[in-house]
Amino acid sequence: MSTFMLILRIFVYVVIVCPVVWSHTRVERRHVTRGQEHLHKQEPPCASCPRNGRCVPKVQCPAHLRPGSNNPSCHMDNFVGVCCLTGRQHAGEHERKSRTSSISVEDIKLSHDHSRRKLAQWMSNAEKLADKPVHTIVNTTTPSFGHHLSVVTYDPRANKLGRGGLMNLFAAQDLKARDAVTDDDLLLGLTGETDGPFCFPQPVCQPNSRYRSISGECNSLNFPTWGAVHTGFERLLPPDYNDGTWAIRKAKSGLPLPSARLVSSTLLLDGSHPSPTHNLMFMQFGQFIAHDTSAGVVFNTGNGSAISCCTESGSLLPPELQHFACAPIVAATDDPFYSDFGQTCLNFVRVQIAPASDCSIGYGKQMNGVTHFADLSHIYGSSREKLSSLRAAEGLLNTFNDYGRELPPLTERKECMSVAEGAACFESGDNHGNQIISLTVLHTIFTREHNRIAKALAVLNPGWDEDTVFFEARRILQAEFQHIIYNEWLPLLLGPQLMNIFNLSPAPEYASGYDPGLNPSLTSEFSTAAMRFGHSVIDGKLIIPSPARGGIYETISIPEVMFQPTRMRLKHFLDRLLIGLASQPMQTVDPFVTEGLTRYMFHGGNPYGIDLASINIQRGRDHGVRSYNDYRRLIGLQPYLEFQEFSLSAAQRLSTVYERPEDIDLWIGGLLEEPVEGGIVGPVFANIIADQFAKLKRGDRYFYEYGPDINPGAFTPSQLAEIKKVTISRLICDNSDGIELFSQPPAGFLRADLLGNEQVPCSSARIPSMDLNRFKEM
Numbered sequence: 001m002s003t004f005m006l007i008l009r010i011f012v013y014v015v016i017v018c019p020v021v022w023s024h025t026r027v028e029r030r031h032v033t034r035g036q037e038h039l040h041k042q043e044p045p046c047a048s049c050p051r052n053g054r055c056v057p058k059v060q061c062p063a064h065l066r067p068g069s070n071n072p073s074c075h076m077d078n079f080v081g082v083c084c085l086t087g088r089q090h091a092g093e094h095e096r097k098s099r100t101s102s103i104s105v106e107d108i109k110l111s112h113d114h115s116r117r118k119l120a121q122w123m124s125n126a127e128k129l130a131d132k133p134v135h136t137i138v139n140t141t142t143p144s145f146g147h148h149l150s151v152v153t154y155d156p157r158a159n160k161l162g163r164g165g166l167m168n169l170f171a172a173q174d175l176k177a178r179d180a181v182t183d184d185d186l187l188l189g190l191t192g193e194t195d196g197p198f199c200f201p202q203p204v205c206q207p208n209s210r211y212r213s214i215s216g217e218c219n220s221l222n223f224p225t226w227g228a229v230h231t232g233f234e235r236l237l238p239p240d241y242n243d244g245t246w247a248i249r250k251a252k253s254g255l256p257l258p259s260a261r262l263v264s265s266t267l268l269l270d271g272s273h274p275s276p277t278h279n280l281m282f283m284q285f286g287q288f289i290a291h292d293t294s295a296g297v298v299f300n301t302g303n304g305s306a307i308s309c310c311t312e313s314g315s316l317l318p319p320e321l322q323h324f325a326c327a328p329i330v331a332a333t334d335d336p337f338y339s340d341f342g343q344t345c346l347n348f349v350r351v352q353i354a355p356a357s358d359c360s361i362g363y364g365k366q367m368n369g370v371t372h373f374a375d376l377s378h379i380y381g382s383s384r385e386k387l388s389s390l391r392a393a394e395g396l397l398n399t400f401n402d403y404g405r406e407l408p409p410l411t412e413r414k415e416c417m418s419v420a421e422g423a424a425c426f427e428s429g430d431n432h433g434n435q436i437i438s439l440t441v442l443h444t445i446f447t448r449e450h451n452r453i454a455k456a457l458a459v460l461n462p463g464w465d466e467d468t469v470f471f472e473a474r475r476i477l478q479a480e481f482q483h484i485i486y487n488e489w490l491p492l493l494l495g496p497q498l499m500n501i502f503n504l505s506p507a508p509e510y511a512s513g514y515d516p517g518l519n520p521s522l523t524s525e526f527s528t529a530a531m532r533f534g535h536s537v538i539d540g541k542l543i544i545p546s547p548a549r550g551g552i553y554e555t556i557s558i559p560e561v562m563f564q565p566t567r568m569r570l571k572h573f574l575d576r577l578l579i580g581l582a583s584q585p586m587q588t589v590d591p592f593v594t595e596g597l598t599r600y601m602f603h604g605g606n607p608y609g610i611d612l613a614s615i616n617i618q619r620g621r622d623h624g625v626r627s628y629n630d631y632r633r634l635i636g637l638q639p640y641l642e643f644q645e646f647s648l649s650a651a652q653r654l655s656t657v658y659e660r661p662e663d664i665d666l667w668i669g670g671l672l673e674e675p676v677e678g679g680i681v682g683p684v685f686a687n688i689i690a691d692q693f694a695k696l697k698r699g700d701r702y703f704y705e706y707g708p709d710i711n712p713g714a715f716t717p718s719q720l721a722e723i724k725k726v727t728i729s730r731l732i733c734d735n736s737d738g739i740e741l742f743s744q745p746p747a748g749f750l751r752a753d754l755l756g757n758e759q760v761p762c763s764s765a766r767i768p769s770m771d772l773n774r775f776k777e778m
Contacts, residue, residue, distance in 0.1 A: 002529065004467075014387060017299070022557065028173065044072045044245075044420075046072060046073065046075065046083070047233040049072070049074055049083030049084075049394070050072065050083065051085060051267070053071075053083035053084055053085045053725040054083070054084050055075070055076055055081045055084075056076075056081050056082065056084045056635060057076065057081050057501055057635070057686075057687065057690075057691070058078065058080075058082050058503065058635050058636045059083060059236065059634055059687040059688065059690075059691045060084065060087075060088055060691055060694075061081075061082050061084035061086065061087070061088070061637050062083045062088065062089070062090050062236060062237055062634060063085075063086040063089055063090060063091060063092045063093070064084070064505065065237075065588075065633055066078055066090075066091065066092040066095070068092065069082060069093075070092075070093075070094045071083055071085070076501055077343075077497070077500060077501060078497075079497065079501050080636060081744070082636075084529050085516060087517075087518075088191060088519075089188075089189070089526070090187070090188045090235070090237065090238050091188040091189070091190065095184075095188060095190070097459075099525045103175065103180050103181065103194050104180075107175060107180045108171075108175075108194065108195070108574070110174070110178075110641060110683075111170075111171040111172075111174040111175045111180075111197075112171060112196075112197040114170065114171070114174040114176065114452050115167045115168070115170035115171040115196070115197050116167065116197060117443060118170045119163060119167050119170060122166070122324050123163070125324070126301070126302070126323055126324065127302070127706070129301075129321065129323055130301045130302065130303075131574065132321070134312075135308070135311065135317060136301075136307065136308055136317070136321060136323065136348075137301065137305050137306065137307070137308055138305070138306035138307070138308045138347065138659065139308075139312060141238050141604065141606075142311075142533060142603045142604075142606065142607040143601070143604060143606055143608065143610045144306065144308065144347040144602075144610060145306060145602075145604075146417065146562065146563055146601070146602025146603075146604060146609070146610070147347070147601075147602055147610050147615070148298075148306035149180075149415045149432075149434075149435075150432055150435050150602075151295070151297075151298050152297060152298070152300070152304065153230075153295070153369040153431075154304065154387075154431060154432070155230075155369070155382075155383060155472075157230060157383075158230055158297045158352065158367065158369060159300070159302060159352075161200070161230050161352075161354060161355060161367065162297070162299070162352035162353060162354070162367060163198075164198030164199075164200070164355040165198070165232075165352065165353030165354045165355040165364070165365075165367065166353055167196060167197045167198045167355075168196030168197065168198055168353075168355050168356065168360075168361050169245060169246055169353050169362075169363075169364050171196045171197055171361045172186060172191070172196070172361035172362055173245050173246075173364065175194070175255075175361065176244065176245065179480055181194070181361075183244045186244055186245065186361075186362055186363050186761045187238035187239070187244065187363065188238060189360055189362065190745060191360050191361055192358060192360050193360075194354035194360055194361050195359045195360060195361075196356070196359055196360060196361040196762045198355050198359070199355070199359040200225055200231070200354075200355045200356065200357045200359065202224065202225070202492070203215075203217040203218055203224050203225065203228075204669035205217070205218035205221060205224050205718060206218070207712075207739045208372055208712045209712060209713075210471075210475075210479070210712055211471045211474070211475060211713055212373070212375055212475075212702040212729040214380065214381065214382060214383060214384055214386075214387050214604050214711070215228050215229050215371065215382055215383060215384075216228040216229055216371030216372060216373055216375070216377070216560075219373065219520070219699075219700060219701050219702060220516060220519075220699070220701065221516070222516055222517070222537065223357065223515070223519065225368075225374050225381065226357070226519050226520060226521060226699070227356035227371060227372040227519075227520045227521050227699070227700070228371060228372075229368065229369065229370055229371050229377070229382040229383070230367055230368070230369065231354050231357060231367070231368060231372070231521060232353075232354035232355075232356070232365025232366060232367060232368070232521070233294075233296075233365055233366050233367075233368055233521065233522050233523060233524040233527055233623065234365070234519060234521045234522070234523050234524070234725070235365075235523055235524055235525070236523050236525045236631070236632070236634060236688065236691070237483075237525075237626050237630055237634060238363075238626075239362060239364075239524075239623070239624025239625070239626070240624055240625070240626040240627070240630075241364070241624040244363065244668055245363045245364060246353070246363065246364040246624075247621065248327060248621045248624075249621050249624060249625075249626075249627075251658075251659050251660075251663045252659070252660060252662045252663055253659055253660075257621065257658075257663060257665075258657045258658060258663075259329060259330045259331070259332070260614040260615075260618040260621070261329050261330065261331045261332070261335065261346055261614045262332060262613075262657055262670060263617055263657050263658075263665065264593075264598060264611055264613035264614045264617060265335060265336055265598075265611075266653050266656060266657050267650075267653050267654065267657065267668060268591055268592065268593045268598060268613045268668075268671075269589055269592055269593075270540075270592065270593070270594055270595040270598070271590075271592035271593070272539075272540075272587065272592075273587055273588045273590055273592060274539075274585035274586075274587060274588070275537070275585045275586050275587065275588050275680070276315065276588050276751075277492075277750055277751060277754065278492060278537075278583060278585065278680065278749060278750060279399045279570065279581060279583065279585060279749060279750060279751045279752065280438070280539060280542075280580070280581045280584045280585070280586050280588060281581040281582055281728065281748060281749055282489065282492060282537075282749035282750075283534055283537045283538055283586040283587075283646075284438045284441075284442060284581060285442065285484075285489055285728065285749065286437065286489070286493075286531075286534040286537075287436075287439055287534055288378075288439065288442045289485060289489070289531075290527075290531050290532075290534065291370075291430055291432055291439070292370065292374060292375070292376060292377055292378045292430075292481075293370065293372055293373070293374060293522055293527075293696075294368060294370070294372075294522055294526075294527040295368060295369035295370045295430060295432070296351040296366055296367065296368065296369065296527070296619070297351060297352045297366075297368070297369040298325070298350065298351055298352065299324075299325035299349055299350060299351075299352055300321065300324050300349075301323075302704070306349075307323045307325060307326065307349045308347060309322055309323065309326035309328035309345065309347050309348065309349065310345035310346070310347050311345070313342065313345050314338075314341065314342050314343035314344060314345055315345050316330070316344065316345045317345075317521075323349070324508060325349050325350040325352075326348070326349060326350075327349070327350050327618060327621075327622060328345050328346065328347060328348050328350050329346040329347075329348050329611075329614050329615075329618050330344065330346075331343055331344050331345065331346055332344070337599050337608070340608075340610065341543065341608050343608065346611060346614055346615075347610075348615065349621075350622050351366040351367060351619075351622055351623070352366070352367045353365065353366065353367065353459065354366065354367035354368070354542035357550070363624070364624070365524075366524065366622070366623050367519075368522065368527075369382075369430075370382050370430055370694075372463040372520060372521045372522045373520065373696065373700055373702075374478075374481060374482050374485060374696055374700075375476075375478050375479050375702075376429070376446065376477060376481055377429055377430065378428055378429045378430035378432070378433065378443070379397075379428070379429050379443065379446050379450070379477075380429050380474060381430075382429070382430075387429075387431060389427075390409070390427065390429060391470065393466060394454070394455075394458065394466050394469065395454040395457070395458060395464075395466040395468070395469025395470035395473060396450070396451045396454050396455070396470070397447050397450050397451055397466070398427070399447060399448075399451070400424075400426070402569055403571075405571070405574075405737060406444075406447070406448055406451070407424075407426060407444055407568055407569070408427055408428060408433060408440070408443050408444055408447050408634055409426065409427045410424055410425070410426060411425050411426055411431075411434075413425070413431070415434060415563055415775075416434070416563060416564060416565075416566070416593035417562070417563045417564045417602075417604045417605075418564050418566060418753055422566065422569065423564075423566045424565065424566050424569055425565060426440060426443065426565060426568075428443050434563050434564075435562060435563065435564050436558065436561060436562050437542075437556075437561035437564070437567060437568065437577070438542065438561075438577065438581060440565040440567075440568055440610075440622065441574060441577055441581075444568070444574065444732055444735075445732060445735045445736075446477065446481070446731075448734075448735035449477055449480070449731055449734065449735050450473050450474065450477050451473075451735060452735065453476050453477060453772065454469050454470060454472075454473035456772045457469050457472055457473055457772065457775060459771065460773065460776040460777075461775075461776060461777050463563055464777075470677050472603075472775070475713055476591070476723070476775070478702075478704065479704035479715065479720075479723045479727045480731070480770075482703065482704045482728065483506065483704060483723055483724055483726055484727065484728050484731075485503065486504055486693070486697070487505075487508055487724070487727075488526050488727060488728060488747070488749055489728075490693060490750060491503055491505070492535070492679075492680070492749055492750070493679055493680060493681065493686075493689065494676070494678075494681075494686050494689065494690055495675075495677050495678025495679035495686070496678050497651070497674050497676070497677060497678065498676065498679065498686055498687070498690045499690075501690070502690040502691065502693070502694045503694065503697075504693055504694060504697065506705060506724060507705055509717055510705060510706065510714075510717070510720070511697075511703070511705035511706060513697070513698050514698060514699075514700075514701065514703070514706055514710045515698045515699060518695060518698050518699035519695070519699060519705065520695045520696050520698075520699030520700050521695075522692060523688070523691075524620075524624070524625055524632065525625055525629040525666060525688050526617045526622040526688055526689065526691075528616070528620040528622075528623050528625055528666075528667070528693040529616075529620055529625060529665075529666040529670060529685075529688070530666075530670060530681075530684075530685040530688035530689050530692075531689065531692075532616050532667055533589050533670065533680075533681050533685055534594060535597060535612060535613070535616065535626075536587060536588070536589050536590060536591070536592065536593055536671055537586040537587045537588065537589060537680075538558065538587065538593075538594060538596075538597060539558075539584065539586060539587055539594065540557065540558055540594035540595065540596040541555050541556060541557055541558065541596075542555070542556045542558065542561065542580060542581050542584070543555050543583075544573070544576050544577060544578065544580050545576055545579050545580050545583065546576070546759060547575075547576065547579060547740045548740065550667075553576055557596060557600075558594065558597070559596050559600040559601055559603050559609060560588075561608060562601065562602055563602070564610070569729055571737075571739065572737075572739055572740055573738050574736065574737050575737050575738070575739050575740040575741035576741075577608040577646060578732055578741055578742060579740070579741055582744060582745055582748065582751075582752045582759070583620065583751065583752045583753065585751055588680070589648065589671065589675065589680050589681050589682075589685075590671060591668070591671045592670055593612075593613050597611075597612040597613065598611045598613050599611065617665050617666050617667060617668065619686065620665055620666055620667055620778055621665070625665075625666050626662040626666070627662055627663055627664055627665065627666065627683055628661075628665065628666045628668065628669025628670065628684070629661060629662050629664065629669075631666055631669075631684045632669075632684060632689070634687075635683060635684060635687045637683065637684070639661070639662070640661040641661060642661065643655040643658075643661060645661075646672060647666070647672075650672050666684075669684065670682060670684050670685040673685065673753045677738065697703075704720070704723065705720070716774070718774050719774045719775060721774075722770045722771050722772075722774045722775075723770060725768040725769065725770050727746075727748055727767065727768075728748035728749065729744040729745065729746060729747075729748035729767045730767050730768065730769060730770070732744055732748065732771075733751050733762035733767060734762075742761060742762060743759040743760055743762060743764075744759055744760070745757045745758065745759050745760075746760060746764075746766040746767055
């Protein structure tokens, strides 16, 4: 057969046969069980991707949704992907090649002047409101103050960068209003040659630094601000802002979306559906990961005070008294809970805007107050100043010695909800370690693990100074953390197929796949929706066992230990809570959320608290996250055209709050899905989460598995083998108080009563230990 005929046959197969097979399969999809629509075992794969395209999961090639895109389907181990030519760019190949900036210098100058004037006006108005604190500052006795404590940042750089982000946003809005840029230019990121009036300060990098930076800067040498603290969340899809730049999303009809509180109270009922397999430690570790990688920086008054959008009596502030960042949530006068207390306004403040790292104008990207990497920034901080305040002598972290028991250091901030004698709140790298006591427990375990490693390294390497001891211990602990995520936690979340498709499982030795052109930054969809699946799996109560006597020592309502971690000072409490977290089942991922989160969160001494579910819904809208159906399309699923396509009970409730399925918020839609095979979340959430952790692996030069050709601080093969022995159960065994905890289940995120996962002694070979002798410098 001639070469010409061979090429012709391949062309016919790729261009004609593959699309025909794909079209036929789309008809067949309607008969597949919901949640499994992306599996097509009967479809033969395409021969190859044309034009050097890569076959990737659809979530990693958003351009395939663009009109006129040419992305043939392809196969990835029984998973239908697309041949991608544009990477994770929103725009199609032809758009990125054909678009060039045509904005005149005069237009840019005018937009800069407009931006500076508008910012000055907004800041002046905000300062005037701050002079009326009775109306515009959150009272420290209200539930909203507890929420403020969970999102506040004390880093003064955030406000300066936030003002710069607003200036660039205003410039984009002005250019758009004068038709100098189009909606597509903004939404598709085609404004890279249009500088804004403010530039993100560029760091000075040491390319061969052995240790990752504290701030996350300089991970990528070509794009040194990628993943750094105070940079913006990225996007899987262009945002759905009502004005294309920052205004909160509206319904497809153009009317306002239903109140986030109405959606919450109608759809997210209180109920108990314990997981048959996963324990509460799985839930708690998920929050620990989320806090490490994501912390939206909300606007404040400028001096750190919390903005109030509601009156003290619980009604909406009049518009003239509302800060520009206010987006309060309306509660109906007949709300099933808040009406009892006359509350028709739930406080909500928007997240600050981060300036683009390349100085360009564009739509609003919300600011992350921690590094985007899985690097334990909530233990070590995201700035040198914070790290310095957390360090002790001899390479250790500061601790509070509570009669021989090491706890995180006490904080000087007045954030304990209880001010009784002996009340204690603790310091952490992100200032949020007191949010719930089970989170404080993990901060304690990881602080102790750093110090355990540091002490061992100092003995093994007596010639090291304390800086070397500290940063080597930090490097090892970060690797342990990443290994637990990818080896233990993610497989139980996503199931084996997605772990394989996205190449997330640890490698036998060194890993490959680092991509210096991949931005690892968190997406808004991950931060505001998919990763918040965890709010559904929280149990309303913590069951504290009594190991010596058997039975239950006490049962604690979740709201009672939010910003109230004083029980940590009780001698037996840490061990007992750790035993309870291993044994108590978490809840399943479903549209049921405990009333402890939807009615009483951060209630303090009040008879009501905030509704976390409403906050989640409103936060997604704040970020401009698109509707649930758009993300079904992104991963290759058919959108829901009628409410009746959901389950009967869900359809009835959805139709009472939303006008049409196209309006459903992503977080809500994700909670309604059936889980993927072997996982606990549905296909939309699973793809968003898998994509994010793939970015955090492939876009992190310091990822623990990379060898010396990539990672300047790479471990030797023997050291890496020791790190890969570490499990969450090992960390608990090594860092509990050892008063009542002497055993753990080998699989630390699965229930201890599962057959084959019964607790074994901490000395058991089923909970292997890392040999730190491998870290002795030769």
